[in-house]
Amino acid sequence: MITSKDIAEYLQLQLVGENIVIERYSQLSDPQRNSIVFAKKYSDEFVAKLNEDKDLLAIVTQEYNRRIRCSYIVSNNPRLDYIKVLSYFFTQKRVGGFVHPTATIEKGAIIGKDVYIGPGCYVSSQCIVGDGCVLHPNVVLDNCVILGKNCEIKSGAVLGQEGFGFERNADGLPIHFPHFGNVVVGENVFIGSNTTVERATLGSTIIEDNVKIDDLVQIGHNSHIGYGAMLTVGSIVCGGAELRPQCYMAPNSSVKEKVIIGRRALVGLGSVVLNDVSDDTVVVGVPAKVLCNKK
Numbered sequence: 001m002i003t004s005k006d007i008a009e010y011l012q013l014q015l016v017g018e019n020i021v022i023e024r025y026s027q028l029s030d031p032q033r034n035s036i037v038f039a040k041k042y043s044d045e046f047v048a049k050l051n052e053d054k055d056l057l058a059i060v061t062q063e064y065n066r067r068i069r070c071s072y073i074v075s076n077n078p079r080l081d082y083i084k085v086l087s088y089f090f091t092q093k094r095v096g097g098f099v100h101p102t103a104t105i106e107k108g109a110i111i112g113k114d115v116y117i118g119p120g121c122y123v124s125s126q127c128i129v130g131d132g133c134v135l136h137p138n139v140v141l142d143n144c145v146i147l148g149k150n151c152e153i154k155s156g157a158v159l160g161q162e163g164f165g166f167e168r169n170a171d172g173l174p175i176h177f178p179h180f181g182n183v184v185v186g187e188n189v190f191i192g193s194n195t196t197v198e199r200a201t202l203g204s205t206i207i208e209d210n211v212k213i214d215d216l217v218q219i220g221h222n223s224h225i226g227y228g229a230m231l232t233v234g235s236i237v238c239g240g241a242e243l244r245p246q247c248y249m250a251p252n253s254s255v256k257e258k259v260i261i262g263r264r265a266l267v268g269l270g271s272v273v274l275n276d277v278s279d280d281t282v283v284v285g286v287p288a289k290v291l292c293n294k295k
Helices: 004-011 044-050 078-090
Strands: 035-039 056-060 071-074 145-147 166-168 174-176 182-185 204-207 281-284 289-293
Touching: 004 056, 004 071, 004 078, 035 044, 035 078, 044 056, 056 078
Parallel strands: 035 056, 056 071, 145 182, 182 204
Antiparallel strands: 166 174, 281 289
């Protein structure tokens, strides 16, 4: 049984109101009895919703204080705290130490402790999968892929196959550049469905700790994705590009090969980046141009 007091203690924040049983989570647009909701912005409409039923726990901003009758917790970031609560109290994690019978693990592959490998996965002989990783159905780790601890890779993702590297010969025919490098993924990395991460031609394609990558993302050979970066759906990172820590790529944005995206920079929706981007800078457009500096 979960109570509002349990949640407040977990968040190390003060509970205002009654200690009620929390059975579920719900949306603020349709709050359910004995559920937890959140409001990240103030609205009189939301106040009315929260006052419809006292058997609610709301995580809210300071503006709601003393304006709502349900139990509540004041937070500086209600959405973040709501995510923490869902992850801690309601998420059912896949049980580790399991390899589905239809998965193929080649001899020589190193599989850590408490790893979940789902149906139809393939892990080649040179791969290392760190403790606590989760590979959803039909994930491919080919050639040499090194996964750090507690990574989660969604269905259909392919890591470690060769990239699109060609050089034309004297007759103008494209000749493929053999790829001999690897893919090195840090800890706590999330990689979405049908995303591809190419092995390096020489050296490593690197994804640092705490990077979060959406579905349908393409990461080219020899790219370097810095700590805590976020790449959303449809992003393309061409070969040798570098995304420095905590930068953000909006949906369908792309970065030219060997271009550097600075720390905490933001690449806007659908933008095409052809030149280096400074730290803390927002760029938008085709080609991308500076919109503002976040500092």
